[in-house]
Amino acid sequence: MLRFHQLVLPILFSLSWGVSVPTPPIAKAEEGFSVSSINVKSESEISVDSIGITVSDMDKSLRFYTEVISFQKISDTEVWGNSYDRLQGIFGVRMRVVKLRLGDEFLELTEYLTPRGKPIPIDSRSNDRWFQHIAIAVSDMDKAYAILRQFKVQYASTAPQTIPSSNKVAAGIQAFYFKDPDGHNLELIFFPEGKGDRKWQNLGKSSSIFLGIDHTAIVIGDTNRSLRFYRDLLGLRLVGESQNFGIEQEYLNHVFGARLQISGLRSSSGMGIEFLNYLTPGDGRPFPADAQANDLLHWQTTLIVKDILAIAQKLRSEGTKMISTDVIGIPNQSLGFKRGFLIRDPDGHALRIIER
Template sequence: MSNIQYVGMTVADMEQSIKFYSEVLSFQKIKDLEVWGEDWEKLQGVFGLRMRVVQMQLGEEVIALMEYLTPKGRPIPIDSRSNDRWFQHIAIVVTDMDKAYEHLRQYNFQHTSTSPRQLPEWNQKLGGVKAFYFKDPDGHNLELIAFPADKADDKWLKQPDKLFLGIDHSAVGVKNAEASFALYRDRLNLELMLQAENYGTEFEHITCVFGSRVQVNSMKGSAGIGFELLEYIAPTTGRNMPVDSQANDLWHYQTVIAVSNLSTIAEQLRSAPCQFISPGIVKMSNSELGFSQALAIRDLDGHVLHLVEE
């Protein structure tokens, strides 16, 4: 079992972030606490940390906002682009893209996409999907996505009266999807649900990367949100994750995956294409965030995964 529970992201100003996600995107705060201690230092890989964690819910899905009270990290590079391999986003499902975009325009946010775009019908797997990339006040990548009825999960069709419904997936930039499968598919048991290519002027204006051609690899666990590996076939100029990245840097995301056999997986990961952040399985001093032990790793491209067990 691998349940992709939620994605966490490091923020600079918690109150600013709470206001943005609640007022702009209709999330509701469900948990607010501070954590510190040796267990969290080992799990996050940051010595001396004290961290405020706020969980926000939209529909059935949750995100975690993390502000490091100490030590502070670095801002997201202002020239970050969608094909840089520190790219990660969450995709928020909306019922009406035009209304959602007009709603956003009332607030302070950063465009990535020129405007919302609809993928062309010649793209059999993705045609008709509408998407818009933008950023929160810290520069974290976000996506609005609207599905045509024939490509929508049933759960997104049940609340036509709401504008913002929930989180469909998180996506990360990878250099080589086939190599990444050795971790995500073969060790973490995520199932490859769909492979497709995105390209053309509509997609270029969504990513704001000229000449974008991306292989989309949509994966799914036994429960939870989807997870996409985005391999840029072109252009190949995307930059690698900084090798000195830390969890208190604002480009840090952590994807939290619940598993039922953490000790077995930990042993298997010793020979997997990943890097351990924590020295091994960390026993938590309490289970306030829903798990009693956890393991933190980086994938081949530096994206952080927290494998947790109740």
């Protein structure tokens, strides 16, 4: 028998769960919940700007993201030099950096021409601590899923999934996990009328199938510890929580016995950040201690701040692990910002703090 428990704060924003389905029709899920974006005001002077990933072949990745998911390329830059070595924490970097846009949100792809990094571990699972994804809102799950099948993308979920009407909060929301050519996890998410951020319903009236990025999700080991970092230290706002479990959740994440505590956070603007804390199973592996920004498992969430020196000092005083050597000035603002630095959160996920 399917079980579902849900703990909800006053404001919720999105959802992720599990289902079983025949293809191509989308099956019915029996439970679920995960948080994503809604318009929430924050007192923090910090906002989510973009999500970045390291890729092995820029041209191949560009074909995937622009032809399959309809991202648009807005900039293409090649950089090298001491400032970038110090920013990335790697000697002798030469990077090709391409910024893509889907709706109002941005994805940044970086190929390291030198030095090359390591591939994503072939046996990676969704409960490993280095797991991160972006959730791409769609106007029609059947049409979006058909496009993925047409391009023969790699599955990460068993099949797309729908929350049934018995779940009043999440009814009608659909989701599916898949992977890009390098193995980065991506999610399609559909919000019916009255669910999620209202902007997805408004955008869904257009002819576009792929609408924008609703949130990024990261696997964590301790919810309270991550809240102390993201909420209490960085100033993001907790807007929703839930616990998800059952066979559909297992099929979504492709993890047997999955039971997750999910927490959603928001800044004053930009996409949401979602914690995925696997209560069971407990065999998720920690973030590799030797991971670097040129490794393909590298994701970075870019946050914009108004006083970068003040927040850098605050983070250092709390013992935050630094990737960059210091706050680094960017020559000619070639990466779209004046200065910035990279850090790791308590689980090893990278964040880039920037000032424009």
